[in-house]
Amino acid sequence: MSEQNNSVADAALAALKALQKEIQETVLDTRESVDEYRIRFLSRKQGQVTALLKRIPEVAAEHRKQFGQEINAAKSLVESRIEQASSSFSGDATSGPELDFTLPGREVAEGSLHPITHALRLITKVFESYGFAVAEGPEAEDDWHNFSALNFPPDHPARDMQDTFFIEPPESDHGGILLRTHTSGVQIRVMENQKPPIRVIAPGRVYRNEAISYKSYCLFHQVEGLYVDEGVTMADLKQIIHAFARTLFGEDVKMRFRPSFFPFTEPSAEVDIWWKDDALPDGGRWMEIMGCGMVDPNVLEGVGIDSEKYTGYAFGMGIERIAMLRYGIDDIRILYENDIRFLEQFS
């Protein structure tokens, strides 16, 4: 280790120490001051940091690494101060030297899912977690899958329960084609192709030939469910529907099953939940959320399932109805108007 090298290093280090303070403290409030700053420290010919960098080889080998690191750190500091100061001048030339953090962030377009999709996903998620598969089927359906296989006799008033859009009359080659009035036809298609146990939900768009008003539209969406296995009972049905209602409407939901009629289930029930509303004299009212029941033996036999060995339950609900209840929407038509001021509420 030579004396000379040591003194070179000491001098260089001392120079660097002196510079570091200036590098840190020089005020950079104008473009000019930044330019001056850059020239003073980094210019190839006169820059003070550049000059020190050139002196690295003069420093004794054992100090060189440390010296190199320090001088490079000084250089990085100069560069980052220049960059920071410059960026505050970019954009509006009239803006001040400081960043205005109150400016709004750069806009990122916000999208949204339709409330029907939100409701459908919620319903699907609940039943998938209970081990239901999901099946879909055609909207233009034949009479067999929409009515006959579901135990709707021809010329029976039960057919009046669902006002139907027809595409081909019953006397046509295909025995009548119509826009499905429910997704129950999908259940028939599943049972035609699969042996029990069957545990499936069928979501989809359905059609009703009804005058359009705040409470009915010519189409809506349904989720229907089906479980066929040995030993399935109405008590099992109550249990799963109650679990579903708790997920959607809260752990303390009040629910009732009341007898009803659907051709494809027997016994049949409609499910009401107690909807709290302090404005009403009773503090609320019963709101129907779905229909359900035990699959009628005729339906099982019609698709070749032994109704003595197997029993099953089925349920079905309107997705719009669930969405309207959850979001407090009082007019079904607004769901199909697609006004962005409506849609953006469901991001």
Add this chain to the structure above:
Amino acid sequence: MIISTNWLSDYVAHGLSTNELSDHLTMCGLEVESVEAVGTDLTGVVIGHVIESGQHPNADRLSVCRVDLGSEEPVQIVCGAPNVAAGQKVAVATVGTTLQLPSRDNPDERVPVTMKKAKIRGEESFGMICAQDELGLGSDHSGILVLDDSASIGQPFGDYLSAKGSAVSDNAIDIAITPNRPDSISHLGIARDIAALTRTHVTMPALTLPENGGAISDAVSVSIEAPEVCSRYVGMLVKGVTVAESPDWMQQRLIAIGLRPRNNIVDITNYVMYECGQPLHAFDYDKVGGSKIIVRQTSAESVFTTLDSKEHTLPSGTLMICDGDREVAIAGVMGGENSEVTDSTANVLIESAYFDPSTIRRTAKALGLQTDASYRFERGIDTEGQAWAAARAAQLMVEQAGGTLVGGMVDCHPVQHEVRSVSVRANRVNSIVGTEIESSEMVRLLEAIGFIVETTQVSPPVWKVTIPSWRPDVEREIDVIEEVARLFGFDNIPEPTHSKLPNFTPGTDGVRLLRERARDVLSGAGFRETYTNSMLSQEVAEKFNSSLLPGGRFKGEVVQTLNPITTEMATLRPSMLPGLLKVIGHNQNHGQASIRLFEFGRVHTKRHTDRTMVGDYTETETLVVAGAGKWNEQGWYGDAREADLFDLKGVVNLVLSACGLSKATYSEAQSDDLTASAIDVKIGKRWIGVIIQVASEVASAYSLRSPAFVAELDWNAIAEMADGGLRTRFQAVSRFPIVERDIAVVVKRAQPAGPMLAAIQRAGQPLLKEALVFDLYEGEHVADDEKSIAFGLRFGADRTLRDKDVDKAVNKVLGALKHQFEARLR
């Protein structure tokens, strides 16, 4: 159907409040839709005895009365009626009573008024002596209502009225009747369920059933020529009636259930129908030609005028009631004008028949004529109820219209309905319902609604259950099980604490899961999801049945409905485009400058294809994505930018890569009158959709304020090709640095960039990892017929690349560009 609670109480002493009654009804399957109080609530109105009546000291027209209300001290009441006098029995509204009084401004309107202790011209008054109109009993306001001697002092006035068979306070309960419960479309039918639920019994009106034959045989003959659709026809004859208004009590009941009273004869037929469910018809006997009734089906189309004076064209085969000369009624639907009861009718022929449900339903449908009668016949009435109903109507006509019964009845009964019974296993009931109901309880419940249960096996119990004639819907064991469950109460079925689940395999891909993925990607990318109507006018549907679009590519016809609500919604959409354009127009019209939308839905076409599931129809799921107006808003950081075709192209790429499809190719398509420009999207050779700019004529037809760019993709095709993640395989990430090189080349202006990019990618292999277009330039320093395209190239390998490796690859790329596109380095 609306029932009256007063009326129902005639048949069952249920002891329930109206609220409890409606709960019982709903929970046994007779859903109550509404409960409405009808008439005037007379609580607080009691019968008083006027002890004294004297002139009011300060008012000529007022009297001051002392009235005994049956309590300790008589009260003083000031009365303005001219007819008040000592000794009268009157109805007094006591202090605190609320009456619906005629409004002073409009006597037809009623307003609630609560009686208070008052001083009238200096004299104290405790209540009001009421006039007829103030009690809701009529319109008379000439003086107070003076009661007869049967009134007892202090008695509630309502009780006095009921004792006289008239009641003004009633509740109308509207019940939604399901198609499987024809037995419940009457007060007696509902009374049966309520009696069963309250463990009491039904009281039928006292009645003597006449024998078949008798005096009437000489006056009327009935023959049924169509016994397969009319199994029974009962006729009874009442002579010498006086057609007039019905008594008040009957009018009140009919009004309460929403019927308009007409005259005593017609009212009785309606009353009995709502009492027991059997529709009746009353003919003017003197207009029935040849004293004959013939039931037959028409053999040709004919015209008939019903009693509402409307002409109907009857299809051939319509079941008709005829006399000796002509048709007099459409069986089960409505009577004819030619034989109806009028004010001058003296002799009435009562018809009580059983008609086949399907036949009546077809006729009612064909004529667009649903009546109270057809509603009941088509659901199936009590097969054994005809004689009782006819006799009940005859009894009432004798009592209320002053008629004389012609003895006996004509009972033409060519087909006997068999008494049905089914075998029911007690264990099966519990295994379907999931309960442990005792078999004795099951028997009790069934017997309570008229089923007869006989044991055929003791253990485990099996029964022969005989079905009552009013339950045509019960045919099988499961139907009986439902009755047990219904009466046991669904709410009493216990919920199990555990459930067993069959094994199942959750899906991993397919149309639906990819759809959900695309929904997330698109909403994350700033698009809003819409749901639009699937139905369009035929004109719009045909316009958008374009072979450029996924639906129209099948080259089928549009799918029309046979019975649309309006012509605006007569046809199923062949494309999602018109729905989206309408939404864009709506939103631009409401001030939205920046529009990005998407929707998933089915489009329809009439053509048999490999996707056909039903008939000759093809349904395709498509994804439509639309952008219009500002893509970026003006901000402090930059300028606004309008949406263009490349925005859509970028979004389509995003969706496809989210589905694991990264190799889409885009090529210009021949545009048509819907499109200003169109780009076909393909994966390999398979067409999967199109990106278009909507033609300006189309945009203006939808009142769009900016150009609209739309992609419609065949989601079924995408789903078939997509990788649901199952085929994704990890590839080692290179640990060596990437080398970037930029090249700018000059080519002819007309040269598209796409093929050049493809050529670069081929020529740069294996080192070239990525290539993109980063600049396009035309103008100074470039010849007029040329342009400069700048490509950014990124090279990499599983080693540190040396300059000469990269130079070699770049040269290969340049060579390919030069060779294929006459490109030269700029």
